[in-house]
Amino acid sequence: METPEQIRDRILARFPGSSVAMVLNPGPAAQHSLLLGADHAREIAEFLRDDPALRLDFCSNVSGVDWLDREIVETTKIPTPGPVAGPAMVAEQRTRRLQPGYLEAVYHLYSMELRHGPVILRLRTANRKDQVALPSLTPVWRSCEFQEREVFDLFGIVFSGHPDLRRILMWDEFKDHPMRKDYVEPDDYEWEPTPHGDVLAKAKRHYPASPPAAAAKGEPKP
């Protein structure tokens, strides 16, 4: 099978306006991936599926990844003139910059016809808050249908062009996205409004609360 670099070059030759970048994997597995720009992602996916040398007809796995904002500290060494007739000195300058977080959808593709793989695609949202839309690849590979619904449910990536984008594992009324790294679980999962709450509120109004000082001392009520 072609290396990811060759695939990237062929995509760039086929779609000149697209953005494709390599994401290197430093681990021993060395499964490098291709980062696609969202605007041409579906055309590129169709190309990868139909290209006779690749024939990536099987999208095995779709997973979301949440990358938080992180502060990156870069240290640069600046040579400075030392004292007269002494050794040259090096001053360290630290710069901090904030790398904004994003949500990522990772697709692992294989070819059942040519029996190779995986080719890994990554799509990234602009940020984690309001621009969380990505093109859905369900029209290209049907196997993304439930898996993209799951990523939408648990990570909150909105896949535009998905035929039936609903929550799949959490219940429909659920508000948050639990797989996000900054998710805080509610204290009372099971709370829902019941008539019982109204009855309690009415009872509170009916019986005036006993004065706290008297209750604390344990004096008998009049």
Added chain:
Amino acid sequence: MSVSELPPLSSAPGPHVRAVHDQFHGDLLEVSMGPHHPSTHGVFRMIVTLDGETVVKLKPVFGYLHRNHEKIGENTSYLGSMPYTDRLDYLCSMTNNWSYALAVEKLSGQTVPERAEYLRIILAELTRLLNHTCLAGFLLQDGGASGTPLMYAFREREKILDLFEALSGSRMMCNYQRFGGCRADAPPSWLGAALTLADNYGRFLDEFEKLLTGNEILMARTQGIGRLPARLAVSAGITGPMLRAAGVAYDIRKVDGYGLYPRFDFRVPLGDHGDTYDRYMVRVLEMRESIKILQQALRDIPGGPVMDTKARLRGFRAKPGEVYSRIEGPKGEIGFYLISEGGPNPYRYRVRPPSFVNLTILEDLCLGHSIADTVVILGSIDIVLGEVDR
């Protein structure tokens, strides 16, 4: 009113069955089947729209067993997730363990001793036998053969579970594999018992098939029912026996050749029609191939350690990087996608569940069939809700 204009059923008051008038088809009936229906193999719900007895729309609803397994995996050490993978597909804990162990080994570049590789193959093939036996029993139960085939299947399953218990201490939640090998060595008596089981299993299959494979009622209920075209199967990411019943020769044991599978001589059975009968038959034939693998493995297993001496379990940390690793589980491709940032926990822990993805085409298979057939079709997909809901 057409079917697509119906409001969602969950908002409707009263019993979850109602009639909808349609000017061409008369009354359509929307039925909520499950989540507590004996044929749904767990807490699984299907919202089925019926025209008479024919299914015109079917929406699966699940997540009742959801406990966010992946989030728990991110907050647990690498070793701590191993017993928890048992609970994914609780019939096949040995293959779940293997898939996870293989992913961590690839993430950290570890090696496994040869005896441990043999033991893993033996346990994976025993798991395949046990899963397919259960499935055949359940499928016939769903088809109306109440009790007897299921009990025959469970009698054999219990023999395999006895072997698992002898080796790992637990029947179903085995927690046996480790990254770098296996937790405990198998004594010669265990290997002898496993070989006896493998030698006798063919006779059980003969008996089972004599009762069922040519059975007229089984054939009437399954042949031509739930036909899955090969193109759709590939596009929908169907894996395992379901894919091979549709005629696509794709077995990860052959394609990836993980473990020591390239050393073994076995064939990959394929179906012709992709219907429910083929899915049953492919599994029966796969069991016969598994017996062959077991006999070879138990004959050739070498001596030596079962754990890599350099392997570190407690306080394990992987180098930064990521990996996707998969094996051929009894239900299909079970894979793990791990991202490490160098810490004691994985940054991302993703399970690729085979029966969750295989459920994608449930509606396509059931459209146009009767409501009784959806039960058989669902049975032939072979789902376990512990894995679907995670």
